[in-house]
Amino acid sequence: MRGTVLHAPGDIRVEERDHPKIIAPTDAxxxxxxxxxxxxxxxxxxxxxxxxxxxxxxxxxVGIVEEVGDEVTSVEPGQFVIGSFFAxxxxxEICRAGYQSSCVQREGPVGAQAEYLRVPLAxxxxxxxxxxPDADLVPSFLAASDVLGTGWFAAVAAEVGPGKTVAxxxxxxxxxxxxxxxxxxxxxxxxAMSRHEPRQxxxxxxxxxxxxTERGDEGVAKIKELTNGLGAHSVIEAVGTQESxxxxxxxxxxxxxxxxxxxxHDVALDGTELFFSHVHLHGGPAPVxxxxxxxxDLIWRREIDPGKIFDLELPLDQAxxxxxxxxxxxxxxxxxxx
Amino acid sequence: MRGTVLHAPGDIRVEERDHPKIIAPTDAxxxxxxxxxxxxxxxxxxxxxxxxxxxxxxxxxVGIVEEVGDEVTSVEPGQFVIGSFFAxxxxxEICRAGYQSSCVQREGPVGAQAEYLRVPLAxxxxxxxxxxPDADLVPSFLAASDVLGTGWFAAVAAEVGPGKTVAxxxxxxxxxxxxxxxxxxxxxxxxAMSRHEPRQxxxxxxxxxxxxTERGDEGVAKIKELTNGLGAHSVIEAVGTQESxxxxxxxxxxxxxxxxxxxxHDVALDGTELFFSHVHLHGGPAPVxxxxxxxxDLIWRREIDPGKIFDLELPLDQAxxxxxxxxxxxxxxxxxxx
Numbered sequence: 001m002r003g004t005v006l007h008a009p010g011d012i013r014v015e016e017r018d019h020p021k022i023i024a025p026t027d028a029x030x031x032x033x034x035x036x037x038x039x040x041x042x043x044x045x046x047x048x049x050x051x052x053x054x055x056x057x058x059x060x061x062v063g064i065v066e067e068v069g070d071e072v073t074s075v076e077p078g079q080f081v082i083g084s085f086f087a088x089x090x091x092x093e094i095c096r097a098g099y100q101s102s103c104v105q106r107e108g109p110v111g112a113q114a115e116y117l118r119v120p121l122a123x124x125x126x127x128x129x130x131x132x133p134d135a136d137l138v139p140s141f142l143a144a145s146d147v148l149g150t151g152w153f154a155a156v157a158a159e160v161g162p163g164k165t166v167a168x169x170x171x172x173x174x175x176x177x178x179x180x181x182x183x184x185x186x187x188x189x190x191x192a193m194s195r196h197e198p199r200q201x202x203x204x205x206x207x208x209x210x211x212x213t214e215r216g217d218e219g220v221a222k223i224k225e226l227t228n229g230l231g232a233h234s235v236i237e238a239v240g241t242q243e244s245x246x247x248x249x250x251x252x253x254x255x256x257x258x259x260x261x262x263x264x265h266d267v268a269l270d271g272t273e274l275f276f277s278h279v280h281l282h283g284g285p286a287p288v289x290x291x292x293x294x295x296x297d298l299i300w301r302r303e304i305d306p307g308k309i310f311d312l313e314l315p316l317d318q319a320x321x322x323x324x325x326x327x328x329x330x331x332x333x334x335x336x337x338x
Numbered sequence: 339m340r341g342t343v344l345h346a347p348g349d350i351r352v353e354e355r356d357h358p359k360i361i362a363p364t365d366a367x368x369x370x371x372x373x374x375x376x377x378x379x380x381x382x383x384x385x386x387x388x389x390x391x392x393x394x395x396x397x398x399x400v401g402i403v404e405e406v407g408d409e410v411t412s413v414e415p416g417q418f419v420i421g422s423f424f425a426x427x428x429x430x431e432i433c434r435a436g437y438q439s440s441c442v443q444r445e446g447p448v449g450a451q452a453e454y455l456r457v458p459l460a461x462x463x464x465x466x467x468x469x470x471p472d473a474d475l476v477p478s479f480l481a482a483s484d485v486l487g488t489g490w491f492a493a494v495a496a497e498v499g500p501g502k503t504v505a506x507x508x509x510x511x512x513x514x515x516x517x518x519x520x521x522x523x524x525x526x527x528x529x530a531m532s533r534h535e536p537r538q539x540x541x542x543x544x545x546x547x548x549x550x551t552e553r554g555d556e557g558v559a560k561i562k563e564l565t566n567g568l569g570a571h572s573v574i575e576a577v578g579t580q581e582s583x584x585x586x587x588x589x590x591x592x593x594x595x596x597x598x599x600x601x602x603h604d605v606a607l608d609g610t611e612l613f614f615s616h617v618h619l620h621g622g623p624a625p626v627x628x629x630x631x632x633x634x635d636l637i638w639r640r641e642i643d644p645g646k647i648f649d650l651e652l653p654l655d656q657a658x659x660x661x662x663x664x665x666x667x668x669x670x671x672x673x674x675x676x
Contacts, residue, residue, distance in 0.1 A: 093568060094592050102592030102616045104568075230431060230442075245609065254432050254440030254622075260613070267609025271583065271602030274619075278440045281612075281619040284592075 003114030004319045007054045009047030012323050014316060017056060017111070020118035025069035028122035030081060032063040032338045034142045035113045036310065037322050039172045039333075040263045045323055048265060056111025059085035060145040062138060063338075065126075066116065074123045080133055081126040082141050082296065083109065083119050084149060084288035090124030100124070100289035113319055115338055127292040130300060139307030139335055140299045143177065147333065148295055148306040149288030150261045151177030151238065155185055156291075157259030157282040158234035162186035167223050168208075169248045170238030170262060171199040173309040173333040176206060178236040178261075180304060183207025187234070191226060193219055193247075199332060202308060216243060223251040231256060237283065240264045254278035261286055310335040341452025342657045345392045347385030350661050352654060355394060355449070358456035363407035366460035368419060370401040370676045372480045373451045374648065375660050377510045377671075378601045383661055386603060394449025397423035398483040400476060401676075403464075404454065412461045418471055419464040420479050420634065421447065421457050422487060422626035428462030438462070438627035451657055453676055465630040468638060477645030477673055478637045481515065485671065486633055486644040487626030488599045489515030489576065493523055494629075495597030495620040496572035500524035505561050506546075507586045508576030508600060509537040511647040511671040514544060516574040516599075518642060521545025525572070529564060531557055531585075537670060540646060554581060561589040569594060575621070578602045592616035599624055648673040 003017040043049035088103035166182045171194035191210040192203035212222045231253035240262025260283030298304045312331035322334035341355040381387035426441035504520045509532035529548040530541035550560045569591035578600025598621035636642045650669035660672035
């Protein structure tokens, strides 16, 4: 079967790879309907995150169950399913507390930019839609596999809710879907921090009430200006750099909440600043599985349209162009048709 | 009047200082019944926190209202009152959210190791007891002024509650009163991390169910061993060093909560470790005012006895010996009779 392999920074290829097989009785193999390129795939692609030799890549997937192991009971061949970047048993104490991405048995399905994928712990990882969805819903379900679930977790971690002012740092797919999540969770005011017009536009469509184009200290000053000098109640951080983390923390009022989901790179937080900021800090790899049933329902009923974040669609074989377009910020997010 | 002045590291003196006066119409002047030395006073005393010349010191106080400004309505001369290290208006949006120690008008009453103290924003800062208390209750009310309120905030920030396992890093007064708070808040299991026998004993009296003497990575391993390999649900950090913060974060299970109240010194938190830890992090200067009414009630009804943490009592004039005893860890906390 065909699938992507990242050979070195900037060198992504679609190659013939082994067809995945059931290894453990809790596995499923799915035939992918669509996959995509994640902002976090760009870290190794850009050489910022070190890699050990060529590696299959991709961790966002939806598709039709092809085969299941003997112990799988909750999904069956023919069903359309959505999973996420960490497989989880969904039964351990950590999963039951809602942190499936820290499941004691967690492992990552690897190489999801491909025709087929083996998903471990299928019962605890995959969620089926009520029926095979119409084609136009596939991008939205694919978004639920990571970026929607991640933006949603960020909003929940930031304790977004009715009456609150929310600021969103980062205008990638996760940040934009953080705006959508904030709207769904009842935020009164949603400030999107973006200087890119197409992204500003999508942020407004998703429910942003204000756009702030300034960054860093100027961005913080602008958020303060919009919030009686206090800062936002809830801030979603969806980048992962030192600058964006500080921008998020400093934009939050004392007692407010920062939900951070941008995979952190070279971030060191000064204890004294954090101490006196009085903010709540929570985040990490989103436990997408916690939210999948609810997100699937919202998409199935066409209440939300997270699939709009895909502004580029290419066949799997053109994955290299998809990476380039995202790296150069020509595309917010690229969907790969399988 | 007499009061302490820290001249240089290790050089604390009791000197004649100006008798405080009402400056603003919202001020009160109180005649102190007792004051004490705080763990955080030891930072400048030890020369770890820089100081600009000689400075009055101390921020924990209880006493009788001597005089109030024209606008003060909630306390009156003759009442026994308790305040805390930051004065707050208790009416701004931040105060109403429970973060009085980040009040938009906050200022610190300074130099509380003295006979008299001016307290700004008296209405929003001071809380009176139902009547002038019996002498044996004074140490407990004094504890409420900072260390009890701080330990309590740490437990609340760590989301301590029924069914939860709590670990406490730090066996100073705040850590020990964090144990007391955890017990009051219904924790199922309370693990005190301490290697000092008298402190272990007090921790057990306050409700600790387990004592862990190991520190650092070994301490973390021990906490994991006691919690099915997962870590505690809630961890109270009451020291403020890099080692203690990491010990707290690493002792917490994914999805768990760290409440940190040790004033941080030279702490830098690695973003990647924090990200993948999946913990909630919240803390800072405790909004003691939020908890004072409840704490005063518990003490007045003799349900809790936080005054036990004072294991040394000296007249104000012997403040230097009080500092030495705490610095050398001969005393947990020293009360100064005024």
